[in-house]
Amino acid sequence: MTVLVGFVPNPLGESALTAAVAEARRRGERLLVVNMSRDDVLVDARRAGEEQLERVRRDLEELALEFEVRQIEEGGDAAEVILDVAREEKASVIVIGLRHRTPVGKLLLGSAAQRILLDADCPVLAVKAG
Amino acid sequence: MDNITSLIGGFGDVLSPMNLLIALLGVTVGTAVGVLPGIGPAMTVALLLPITYGMAPVEGLILFAGIFYGGMYGGSTTSILLNTPGESASVVTAIEGNKMAKAGRAAQALATSAIGSFIAGTIGTLGIVFLMPQVAKFAISLGAPEYLAIILLTFTGVTAVLGASRVRGLASLLVGLTIGVVGIDFVTGQQRLTGGLPQLADGIDVVVVAVGIFAVGEALWVAAHLRRKAGEVIPVGRPWMGRSDWSRSWKPWLRGTLLGFPFGAMPAGGAEIPTLLSYTAEKKLSRHPEEFGKGAIEGVAGPEAANNASAAGTLVPMLALGLPTNATAAIMLAALQGWGIEPGPLLLTKEPALVWALIASLFIGNTMLLLLNLPLAPAWAKLLQIPRPYLYAGILFFASMGAYAVNSQPFDLWLLLALGLLGFAMRRFGLPVLPLIVGVILGPLVERKGRQSLQLTGGDLSGLVGGPVAWVCYVLIVIALAWPLVGLVRSRLGRSGGSGDHHDGPGSGDGQGPDALASARAGYSFNSPEA
Numbered sequence: 001m002t003v004l005v006g007f008v009p010n011p012l013g014e015s016a017l018t019a020a021v022a023e024a025r026r027r028g029e030r031l032l033v034v035n036m037s038r039d040d041v042l043v044d045a046r047r048a049g050e051e052q053l054e055r056v057r058r059d060l061e062e063l064a065l066e067f068e069v070r071q072i073e074e075g076g077d078a079a080e081v082i083l084d085v086a087r088e089e090k091a092s093v094i095v096i097g098l099r100h101r102t103p104v105g106k107l108l109l110g111s112a113a114q115r116i117l118l119d120a121d122c123p124v125l126a127v128k129a130g
Numbered sequence: 131m132d133n134i135t136s137l138i139g140g141f142g143d144v145l146s147p148m149n150l151l152i153a154l155l156g157v158t159v160g161t162a163v164g165v166l167p168g169i170g171p172a173m174t175v176a177l178l179l180p181i182t183y184g185m186a187p188v189e190g191l192i193l194f195a196g197i198f199y200g201g202m203y204g205g206s207t208t209s210i211l212l213n214t215p216g217e218s219a220s221v222v223t224a225i226e227g228n229k230m231a232k233a234g235r236a237a238q239a240l241a242t243s244a245i246g247s248f249i250a251g252t253i254g255t256l257g258i259v260f261l262m263p264q265v266a267k268f269a270i271s272l273g274a275p276e277y278l279a280i281i282l283l284t285f286t287g288v289t290a291v292l293g294a295s296r297v298r299g300l301a302s303l304l305v306g307l308t309i310g311v312v313g314i315d316f317v318t319g320q321q322r323l324t325g326g327l328p329q330l331a332d333g334i335d336v337v338v339v340a341v342g343i344f345a346v347g348e349a350l351w352v353a354a355h356l357r358r359k360a361g362e363v364i365p366v367g368r369p370w371m372g373r374s375d376w377s378r379s380w381k382p383w384l385r386g387t388l389l390g391f392p393f394g395a396m397p398a399g400g401a402e403i404p405t406l407l408s409y410t411a412e413k414k415l416s417r418h419p420e421e422f423g424k425g426a427i428e429g430v431a432g433p434e435a436a437n438n439a440s441a442a443g444t445l446v447p448m449l450a451l452g453l454p455t456n457a458t459a460a461i462m463l464a465a466l467q468g469w470g471i472e473p474g475p476l477l478l479t480k481e482p483a484l485v486w487a488l489i490a491s492l493f494i495g496n497t498m499l500l501l502l503n504l505p506l507a508p509a510w511a512k513l514l515q516i517p518r519p520y521l522y523a524g525i526l527f528f529a530s531m532g533a534y535a536v537n538s539q540p541f542d543l544w545l546l547l548a549l550g551l552l553g554f555a556m557r558r559f560g561l562p563v564l565p566l567i568v569g570v571i572l573g574p575l576v577e578r579k580g581r582q583s584l585q586l587t588g589g590d591l592s593g594l595v596g597g598p599v600a601w602v603c604y605v606l607i608v609i610a611l612a613w614p615l616v617g618l619v620r621s622r623l624g625r626s627g628g629s630g631d632h633h634d635g636p637g638s639g640d641g642q643g644p645d646a647l648a649s650a651r652a653g654y655s656f657n658s659p660e661a
Contacts, residue, residue, distance in 0.1 A: 037360045042167070042212060042514040044360035073359045076517065 004032045004091040006082050006116075007056065009048040011129040012097030017056065019127045020095040024065055029092060031060065031067040034085055036078045046078065079115035091122055098126040133259050140486030144494060149192055153491050156193040157498045160200020164207070165510050166521070167214045168348050171201030172457035172567075176340035177528045179465055180535040187469045187484055192491040194465065198458045199251060199492065202441050203499045206243040206434050207510055210236060211364050219401035219437035222409045226422065226429030231364050233425045237507075241369035242379045242427055243434040244503040250387040250435035251496040254442025257391050258449070258489055262478070265450035269475035274582035275596040279603035281576045284397040284453045286607045289565045291400065296614070302561045305552070306569020309334055310577075317581060329541040336464040338533045339570050342546045343563055344457075345529040347553015349522045354554070363515075366508040379431040382412050386435030393436075394443020397453050401440040408432035442492070449485055451475060453572070460567045 005020035007013045017033065024031040033056060037047035048056075053069055060067045075081045086094050098113045106114075117124050144153070163174045175194050182190035205220040210227035223243065230239040272280070289299030312323045313333030324330040371379065386408040393404040412428040413419060422429055447453040452473035454460035466473045471481060478485050503510070533546040556563060580594070587593030595604065 038517065039357045039359060040518045041360050041516065042214070042518075043363050045363045045515060047360050047362050049362045074357065076519075 001027070001092040002030045002032045002089045003027060003093055003095065004034060004082070004086050004089060005095040006078070006097070007033045007035045007048060008046045008097065009035075009052050010045075012099055012127075013048075015127045015129050016095050016097040019125060021060070021063060021065065023093060023095060023125060024067075027092065031065050032085070032089060032091070033060075033067065033069045034072060034082060035070070036072045036075070036081045038076050038078070039074050040076045077112075079112040079119070082112075082116055083119055086120060086122060093123050093125055094120055095125045095127065098128055133263055136263075136482060136486045137259055137490060139483070140488075140490035141493075143188065143483060143487040144192065144490045149189065149487075149491070150494070152189050152192050153196050153495050154498055156196020157200040157203075157495045157502060158196075160197035161204040161207075161499065161502060161510060162200075162513055163197070164201035164204020165513050166204075166516075167208050167212070168352060169521070169525070170205075170344075170457070171197045172340075172461060173344035173348065173525075174201070175458055175461045175465070176337065176344050177525070177532055179337045179340070179461065179468065180532040182465060183468050187466070187471060187481075188487050190465055190469070191462070191484065191488045192495075194458070194462050195488055195491050196495040196498075198441065198462070199438075199495050200499055201458070202251075202438050203244060203247050203503050204510065205437075206247070206430075207240060207503075207507065208514070210239045210243065210430070211366070211511055212361055212514065219405060219440070220434075221402070222405040222433040223430055223437070225409065226426050229423070229425035230427065230430065231425075235425060235427075236364055237367040237369045238371050238375050238427060239425075239430050240366065240507045241371045241504065242375060242431045244369060244500060244507070245371075246379065246383040246386065246431045246435040247438040248496060248500040249383050250390060250437075250439040251442055251499075252493065253387045254391050254394070254439040255489065255492045255496065257395070257439075258442060258445050258492070261395060262446045262450045262485075262489075265446060266475050266478040269451050270479070272475065272599060273597060274579045274586065275594055276599040276603075278576060278579040278583055278594065279600035280397055280451065281453065281572055281579065283603040283607055284447070284455065284568070284572065285565075285576075286610050287397055287400070287455060288568050290610050291403070295560070296611075298559075298561045299565050302556065302563070303565035303569045305556075305561075306566035307573045309339055309566075310570045310573025316574075316578070327541075329537075329539060333574075334545065334570075335536045335542070336461070336467070336570060337536045338542050338545050339549055340461050340464065340567060341529045341532050342549025343553040343556070343566060345525050346546060346550025347557060347563075349526050349529070350550055350554040351557045352518060352522055361514075364511075366511050369504050369507050375427055378418075378427050381415075382408070382428045382432035383435040385411060385415075386432040387439040389432075390436035390439030390441075391443040394440030394455070395446040396443075397447045397451065397455060400444075400455060401437045404436040404440050405433040408436040445489075445492075448473075449477060449488075452477065452575070454568055457564050457567050460564075460571045464571055 003020055003024040005016050007017055020031060035048040035053065037044040048071070053071060057069050072081055082094065094116060096113050096116055101111055113126065117126065159174060160171055163169045163171060174197050178193065182193060202219065205215060206223050206227065209215040209220040209224035210231050213224050213228035215221045215224050227239045227243065230236065285303060289303045290296045308323070312330055314320070314331055315322055321331060389408050390401065390404040393400065409429055409432060412432040413422045416422065416426060416428050418426060444455045444459050447455055448459040448463060452463060454463050463473045471477070530543060530546065533542045536542060553563070556566070583593045595601065
């Protein structure tokens with residue numbers, strides 16, 4: 001069983017990661033950090049740089065957790081990718097960051113968080129940036 | 131001083147709320163399409179052509195001029211942030227600009243390119259004011275044979291001088307000329323290359339060609355290469371420059387302008403050569419040569435000024451002679467023809483108000499661009515996060531609508547698809563697009579001038595080489611075509627002589643220059659061969 005966290009390189013992602021670490025400790029399970037970036041845009045704000053992922057790895061190593069950091073660079077839909085990985089890994093919980101979107105923003109871009117909340121087969125822990 | 135008076139008159143025409151709004155729209159759209167690699171000002175102007183047929187010519191030209199200048203500003207943003215130049219003129223900017231961005235100096239790179247573009251654009255537009263009427267005055271006296279020679283020089287310029295491969299340039303030009311002759315022969319009334327299709331008797335509309343090659347071709351190309359790893363977002367911040375940035379930038383700005391304008395103004399110039407020259411010049415003259423290759427601000431300031439000055443320069447042959455030397459100018463000429471205005475040496479005498487209003491709008495657009503680009507650079511960079519499917523779906527929609535709107539016949543949509551496939555094939559095989567579009571637009575003109583020359587002498591071929599201007603043009607053409615042979619012969623002689631000659635090619639003086647340029651070029655060609 002695995003705790004899966006969708007990681008993005010911003011305060012939201014950091015909060016999600018912190019919560020996921022606590023959750024993995026509490027459950028005594030492996031932590032899987034997934035960073036997803038779309039392959040149909042020129043630049044993606046969700047994409048974490050190599051340095052950032054390296055820092056995440058270092059932090060998690062210090063915490064003596066069993067973990068894996070995975071960067072996914074294919075696909076156009078973050079929610080779908082996270083859900084697929086969760087099913088594949090039989091995740092016991094998905095941790096995601098949640099932020100306010102205006103109705104217009106939701107209409108234009110959709111909300112990956114909402115899709116994950118509604119479509120996941122396992123419990124989802126949604127965290128706000130703190 | 132006549133020019134100044136006319137220019138003030140032009141400002142009077144432009145400074146109406148409606149025209150200012152159109153100029154603002156033009157520069158905004160222009161910057162946006164300039165930022166997005168693969169979607170250049172030429173494609174945008176082509177997509178907007180059918181819409182502008184309903185506008186007054188002045189308004190349409192102001193819109194196009196704004197898009198043209200805006201594209202130049204926007205292109206540098208992508209070069210600097212992504213190392214994927216939006217158009218060929220920004221290839222050199224990417225070399226140092228992207229290094230600066232990676233070193234956390236994106237804001238300074240964007241600032242020096244925006245301010246440099248503004249200065250070069252303003253000086254370049256002043257250059258148009260003083261040079262263009264003189265050229266036009268001179269050009270009126272030219273006869274058909276001389277005009278023919280100048281057009282042939284333009285053809286040589288766009289095929290042999292610009293772009294990487296002469297053979298490909300020539301192939302592209304021939305495809306363009308072939309598309310240009312489709313339709314009824316204006317002298318004999320015969321149908322040419324129509325395949326018996328009545329829809330082709332009037333020839334293929336330039337709108338359909340331009341939209342097919344630029345928009346549909348690019349969309350198919352992107353669709354074939356849709357999946358690519360996304361880049362990381364480079365934090366931009368508000369562009370600003372420190373004292374040392376200013377003192378290191380102002381000389382390159384002026385030098386770049388001086389290099390860029392004459393090249394643009396020549397019928398065979400273009401922006402690639404002056405930007406490259408400016409880069410090498412700055413590298414030689416810089417007090418910090420060790421910084422080149424690691425993000426030297428001079429290497430951004432000079433080429434950016436050069437490409438904007440050259441863009442301004444290309445309007446000289448366009449307005450004074452009716453000769454386009456870049457794709458956007460070519461389509462602007464097509465627009466003029468669409469309004470029933472004959473481009474050429476007589477344009478300034480027949481439509482002075484239109485021409486001066488256009489030039490005045492360039493000054494205004496240029497100023498708007500500086501105001502738009504300096505504070506809003508981070509917002510422009512956000513455009514790069516738009517998913518490609520959305521973008522290209524929109525482009526295809528506008529392309530089909532535009533092509534259909536020209537004649538309201540479904541046949542044009544099939545034609546559009548065929549030309550789109552041609553555009554895709556050209557991108558696939560590395561054929562430049564510019565010679566094709568220049569061939570389509572100048573093909574009928576060169577044919578008319580050639581036939582006129584021959585009619586004057588009753589079919590005697592000597593009629594083609596009348597006048598000193600024609601001689602000069604033909605000599606230049608021979609030099610341009612024979613130049614690689616000279617280099618070949620010299621290197622052969624050098625090798626067989628065995629003397630320790632220094633002919634190991636250009637750029638031997640700098641260690642990494644050619645490499646950096648090659649990689650920037652590679653990044654560019656990966657995108658699209660848009661000019």
